[in-house]
Amino acid sequence: MDTYARLLDELSTSGALGEEWRGAFERAPRSAFIPDRVWIQAKSSPNGFVRLDRAVDPERWEGLADSDAVVVTQLDDGFEEGPGVATSSASLPSLVAMMLGRLGLSGGDRVLDIGTGTGWTAGLLAARLGGDRVTTVEVDPELAAQAEAALRAQGLSPTVVVADGLAGWEASAPYDAIHSTAAVQRVPAEWVAQTRPGGVIVTPWGTTYANAGLLRLVVGEPGEAAHGRFVENASFMWMRAQRPHAVTRPEAGPEHRGPARLDPDLAIENVHAAFGIGLRISGVRYAHTWEPEDPAGTARMQLSDGAGSWASIRYVRWEEADAVHQLGPRRLWDEVESARLWWEERGKPELTRFGLTVHPEGRQVVWLDDPRHSVSGSRLT
CATH class of the missing domain: 3.30.160 (Double Stranded RNA Binding Domain)
Structure with missing residues (x-):
């Protein structure tokens, strides 16, 4: 049994990978979407990362690609000589499996995948639902091109769009589910509007202080709010347009x-x-x-x-x-x-006791335990 097959067995045994997704994970292995050049953390490097090339060290590359670990695939939005900030990656297979399971998909559903990245998640969705039922949006043209090539090589054909995922993709709406692999501070009203009533939005969500929650929203009837809970602790890279500010000291002030x-x-x-x-x-x-x-x-x-x-x-x-x-x-x-x-x-509540309401105009309100108990004083309301 190869390394990836053992990983899938482990994920299945742990409950992270549901039986309904096992075939998709087998048809679209993560290694098929990992580029030949990736980045690994190294304290000895000035920017904290060193390059790992598949041609130079194939065994280490393959071990990383088939492991339950994050694989950094881009630094500094692709610009050379940057500070060494990871800006694109392939997420942990266990986390990907859990997030996809949260969508509650069935055959025939239409899905918008936001943040194509390597293309792996779009590939899994296409392998499960069919390429004609999956649209994936990526803001970085180079990443989108690489992902589309990997998808085609696997015989998978979701619609790949180069655009800002915060606007969703209205041309293929309405969707039964929206799945985002990039964190937001505010859930765009466009996502809610492009999801059918009763449909689901799963996205990483956080504040500038704590990028930590995985949100599962259920969309209401037209004109009604969407409600959902934070279901897991999950930290993802931010949507580019919602990245937090740098920590800087002002020159003067009280x-x-x-x-x-x-x-x-x-x-x-x-x-x-x-x-x-x-x-x-x-x-x-x-x-x-x-x-x-x-x-x-x-x-x-x-x-x-x-x-x-x-x-x-x-x-x-x-x-x-x-x-x-x-x-x-x-x-x-x-x-x-x-x-x-x-x-x-309030009893040191865990993050899964919190939830979020997104109103049709885009206003969002965080609450504790019940939508009636808003987090008063929060600057989100």
């Missing part, structure tokens, strides 16, 4: 210094804490800085809203008077502390 009232470790204690905090302070992003000669002693969390407010919090001796430095009209660290307290007061 200034405040003082101690922290919260151990900074608790601000990102786990994915559930970060998700809950992010819902209350949407628009705030964090990053970490340290001095190379003393990483542990100088580690700091930095916060930015991209609109002139910034904060820096020291991890060690966080109770001391100079531990927190805040600039700008918002006191971002104070907001994080308040958001953490809000999350604790």
Whole structure:
């Protein structure tokens, strides 16, 4: 038995891969969609990645392609000499299988696949439903061309469109389901409008603070809202037009210094804490800085809203008077502390207790446990 067949057996045994999808995974193996040049993480590299070429190290390439691991297939949107940010990848097979299972598809359904990437997900959908029932949208022309070539080589023929997936693809609507492999901060109203009543939208969703939720929306009747829950912890690359801002310090602004009232470790204690905090302070992003000669002693969390407010919090001796430095009209660290307290007061809910309502005009409201219990104070509402 080859490596990929063993992987599928493992996914089937674990329950990640449903029997209705096994044939599609066999007909469209992931390795058929992985380009010959991929990128692997390496601390020794200036940008954190080194290239892995199939021709140079075929055994390692094949082992990676047939494993339950992410394979980075593009850095920096394809531009050379970039900072080394992964911008396209082939997701974990276990996660892909789980997401496809969440669509609840049956024969004859029509699906819009957003974020073609390597083409693998579109290939799986086409292998299950038939190419005439699958449309896939990719914003990057080069990636789209590579994916289409891989699909054709496998005898699969979904419609491949080069466009911004945030607008969906109205020409093939309505869809029974929309499947996105890129994270959004806001679910586009176009997705809801292009999905039939009772249809499903599955997409990674997050805030600038925590890109963490897999959302499953069920679309209502025309003019009605779509409702859904966050069903899994899943982090994907952002849709290009919704990528968060960089964490930057403003040159000037209202200034405040003082101690922290919260151990900074608790601000990102786990994915559930970060998700809950992010819902209350949407628009705030964090990053970490340290001095190379003393990483542990100088580690700091930095916060930015991209609109002139910034904060820096020291991890060690966080109770001391100079531990927190805040600039700008918002006191971002104070907001994080308040958001953490809000999350604790509600019993430290896991992210799967939250849900989202998308109204026809595009307004979205996050709620806890029930659509009637909106996350009041959230900047999403």
